Amino acid sequence: MQGTGNILSEAEHSPASNIPRTPLVGSVVWDARSLRPTDGIVTLEAEVLRELADVVALLRDNPLPVEMLEPDAFRIDACRRMMARVRETLETGVGFVIIDKLPMDVFSKDDAKAIYWILSQLVSRPVAQSWDGKMIYDVRDLGRPPGNGVRPDVTNAEQNFHTDNSYNLCPPDYVALLCLRPAKEGGISSIVSFHTVYNEMLAKHPKLIDRLFAPYLFDRNHEHAPEAPPVISHPLMQVTDGRLTSRLSHRHVVNGYKMAGIELDALGEDALEALEATMNQPHLIREFFFEPGQIQIVDNRRLGHRRTGYTDFAEEDRKRHLVRLWLRTRGRRFYNG
Secondary structure, three states: OEEEOOEEEOOOOOOHHHOOOOOOOOOOOOOOOOOOOOOOEEEOOHHHHHHHHHHHHHHHHOOOOHHHOOHHHOOOHHHHHHHHHHHHHHHHOOOEEEEEOOOOOOOOHHHHHHHHHHHHHOOOOEEOOOOOOOOOEEEOOOOOOOEOOEOHHHOOOOOOOEOOOOOOOOOOOEEEEEEEEOOOEEOOEEEEEHHHHHHHHHHHOHHHHHHHOOEEEEEOOOOOOOOOOOEEEEEOEEEEOOEEEEOOEHHHHHHHHHHHOOOOOHHHHHHHHHHHHHHOOHHHEEEEOOOOOOEEEEEOOOEEEEEOOEEOOOOHHHOOEEEEEEEOOOOOOOOOO
16 A cells, blocks of 8 residues: 555556456346345344343343453354354355344344344454444434535435445445334335446446456545545455455545546546446346344445435434444454454
């Protein structure tokens, strides 16, 4: 890594010889038509629910801060078997899971957050989600308009397909969301496979492929040390350990070039817009509406996610509330790894 003026440059990117020239294959290559209704769905079995109830009872008698809870402190063999299947689905399957669902008529919000924290560690290690070290992130509308320094996830605005923390050094491998309360209207979540998107780009826009693997500028969203460069440079796509991986956010790329005072080259703009249009084709997208107690975990390297805008309830205790975790084994637990 090196900083040049106000731009932090990631030196490594995929050489032309590593760029895939033939369609990608595998379980993560899916679209809305090929996915079965049960793909990625994990239902809590009776034995798992019994273990979770025991954990909640123990924690109510022996409180600890959530960040101090570790799976090894509990007898949760059925949970471990379930989360091993979750991890396999994320790593070698469709790349997403929806765990359906924690019993919110029995568990309090604090109970659910504790269980969520424990289960997530059976997939990977939680890491900081902001430069100041926040480990557990509440996704709810704070009444501020999205813009530089304001994450869209604390607004009710619509989001484009993106990967979390694409604009910094060490993005999470997996993004997890626990639904405590859905919105009154809207807030529909969607995911898309970047491997499927890549195959579409390869078929329809082959001359733009190489540009996706060359650097783009990203606004770092004020999530960095005070004297650090506010813009980062890295490709939208790379080949990592033999796998195609993606890091993208249309909004942060547009802002990154504005902040740097640099005009995006014509080929780069064509590739960015073609990628955006390809991702938004309805037949490629899996949609779902969160229910209380559901947990979604998505491979943040191979899938993109988004959310429609939403209308919330007026009462504070009924407003949409999700809880997010970032999971990553690479690097240190710092925001920038």
